[in-house]
Amino acid sequence: MSQQALPPSWQHVGRHAVFPDSALDDTARFDFLANLNGYLATQLSPKVKLAYEQRVKPAFEKEKGRAPETRHEVRKAMAADGIYQTWSALRRSSMEMRQQAGRGLVLKQVDALIEKARALNASDDGLQLDASVKVPRYSSAVDIHCMPGGYHTELLADDVSAAANYDCGIFATTGGMLGRYNDGGGQALAQWLQEQHPQFKPRRILDIGCTVGHNIVPLAQAFPDAEVIAIDVAAPMLRYAHARARALGVNNIRFRQANGEALDYADGSFDLITTSMFWHESSATAMPRKLREIHRLLAAGGLTAHLEQPQYHGMDPYEQFIRDWDAYNNNEPFWSVMHEYDLRQMMAAAGFEADRYFETKVRGVVDRDIFPVASESGEDHGRAALWTMFGAWKA
Template identity: 40%
Template structure:
């Protein structure tokens, strides 16, 4: 499907000059070329060259993604693909960084004004220390990561992320970058129409892309987004106000929040888990269980575990681990998340994986002038966009907190 979307403007978004916009559009198109033209070439290269050589050298066929990688890294076609992908990633951030730096004073002033216009809370505690797994490197090559601050009241990495992630996804997260939240919201509407949470927590919200659809679906609910990046939640608070939505934001770790026990009816996250660590992930599950009210839902939306894929697809996706500063990307997919949820206090019978179809199909249908009924039908179709959201949906881990916990003897 040809993606013709453009990012929707809003009051907090950096405004690009004509030259900056052209550079940004080039980086998006370059990523599209890599995904549509170079990526498909990896399959025949593997089948006709690499797999045969591996079997000749080892006396057996490649057994898993690690075997496949050991063969592919020496092939010149793969080297060309991997280098182009990394260069495209660095270029897209650089194309936005200049725009953000040029107008940072104006962006900060605008964010302050927007935040002052809403009654929603913004909590930035003094002395907060982000976890090292977030600050030790620039995740997905984004300069400064999520937490770097260059001045007082800084929003720069938030603004950088808002525009940059749209280019990274080549527009497939929709005009407001909110496909993951909207996809989960649609899943709730279709499968749990009577579920009406009073309080909602979005863990690892970055700039609130996926937080806002929950406020739209449940306008009476108290909604909180938390993230370890101060500039991100400052920007998120202003961004929500720019959309006319009252959503509370706080700089806080999903491993240990300051909310009371049993405070929320719904706890969600969107592409948070693969950016944590093996020690942090169990703590996040336990914290979600603690702050959930009995009968409440925990929903983590990410990409599918590796055991649901063939080894070659695993190898393709694991390139993010090796070449895009995502060190926990592959390890997270190997973890037994259902067992982690059970250990955190959820009953195994109340934990499952499911797929939330990408809501971006609704944007596509609307763009083509379809009726609402046709839009919903198109949204159910399987959709593939290269490495981004393969298979047409987000994998969601869903767990319901028991109404009554068993008391140990």
């Protein structure tokens, strides 16, 4: 058995003034889940692969006279395999238990959380909600990644419970790989900009689909003189995101309820437009619309940069199948098709010149205070800390 780093305990999660209060039992629940996920990713997952190589693939080859060529063929062939079924059922249970743990913690203190957010949100005019913004069907029709009520559902006036649940559980789901404030992606982008483009000093930054602001906060900190606008369609996320940012002492982000498909800013309003883990939750019709809007909103010489899970092109069908698990078992209806897109072509269709397009890999910045040992694999298929970053400079 290879030496693996244990996930950091949830007691190290980054707290702030709207983070839910917790007891030892909550830490124990999240620690159990982080370790279960770690076990599934590092111990059981290799055995699933062994079952594929030693049983399922040879049986497929015997029947068809060739190896499986697509992830769909691999998925159908693996569906009846016992070890895959065990791994998959445990993974799904772990997602459901994570939601129960987070919601159980949040709902028993929801009134106090709403009051804390209200107090912080009253401190300035950086939160702009708009009840006329409709949550698109692609973001509301299913409970994305088993999150009851999705991002947008409000149970009470000024509700923040969905956001507090999102914030407290992601550290366990990712095994702390994104840092105590779950901001490793935003930190990676800020670091990439500082290292690769030190002259680039955006004055206005737009982040689309900011959720609770995990990844826009480090960018706002990296560019403290910039005016940052973070939008989302879900009011509970924005209330919490604004309160969280202010609680963390970050005052240059304005949080607005708006739909990234059509925004009311003038052409060329932004120097930098970002998203993080956003596109796999956009429908096939919404994504091109949003990309065209980004092109319109970007100033000449501006940059758009997007952090996502790796695309499937050139990836072995088995690896694709494992990464595709979320599409079939974790309520991610756009995941599978999104990871097939030709992003260069989509960006070109949105107006970006082909020679201004780039694709690179960035690894979420690991918080060495809580994660002193670098993980051997660094990967937890589906929630990896290694992302594709694609984007373009506007001519």
